[in-house]
């Protein structure tokens with residue numbers, strides 16, 4: 001699974017990714033500002049989650065576009081303590097929601113440890129684009145709520161794909177024919193779906209026997225998403 005971490009410059013994206021991948025991160029920076037990207041692999045219930053942090057400066061739009069390709073979910077990091085950055089947050093939001101209009105998203109109201117940090121409701125008043133999107137307050141610096149943010153976005157992505165994943169869970173052991181029948185699609189289409197999920201490590205496939213299994217973490221998350 002691939003998750004894009006974006007938001008304005010200095011909102012805490014790199015810090016958040018560092019926390020989530022426990023230091024195993026590749027960063028490209030100059031004077032502490034990410035110019036290229038942050039990348040690391042986190043884990044939720046044994047499912048590897050590839051995190052890609054983008055640069056937050058307006059001029060890095062092309063890089064954000066490239067990094068957004070194939071992303072299954074979005075974490076949008078806002079500095080809750082700094083209203084001066086709201087305009088930039090709006091700008092990046094407009095750009096990214098244009099690039100990936102349909103992927104599941106969570107907003108983190110970061111820097112909650114600072115006295116000036118706005119509570120999620122206050123932040124919603126200031127940033128109207130947040131309407132209808134789940135917000136989780138975090139302190140990336142102190143590691144508060146960071147695991148919850150990751151678990152929540154993974155949950156949303158699994159929920160997004162739950163009709164297909166449920167079909168794989170229920171009929172995956174009976175061969176591809178059972179799945180094509182159940183889903184009402186041709187085998188070629190089924191195979192392309194399966195390759196897509198396999199690439200994201202959301203299914204395990206025995207291509208010769210035509211057996212599809214879900215990793216235990218996915219089964220668990222499916223059980224929680226009713």
Ligand SMILES: Nc1nc2c(ncn2[C@@H]2O[C@H](COP(=O)(O)OP(=O)(O)O)[C@@H](O)[C@H]2O)c(=O)[nH]1
Nearest residue numbers: 009010011012013014015110111112139140141
């Ligand atoms: N107080 C506080 N500072 C933070 C938090 N997250 C990040 N920072 C600081 O904010 C600055 C920018 O963070 P960074 O992760 O580099 O931001 P990025 O540009 O979005 O990648 C750094 O000095 C961080 O230490 C937080 O939750 N609380």
Ligand SMILES: [Mg+2]
Nearest residue numbers: 013014033034
């Ligand atoms: Mg950074």
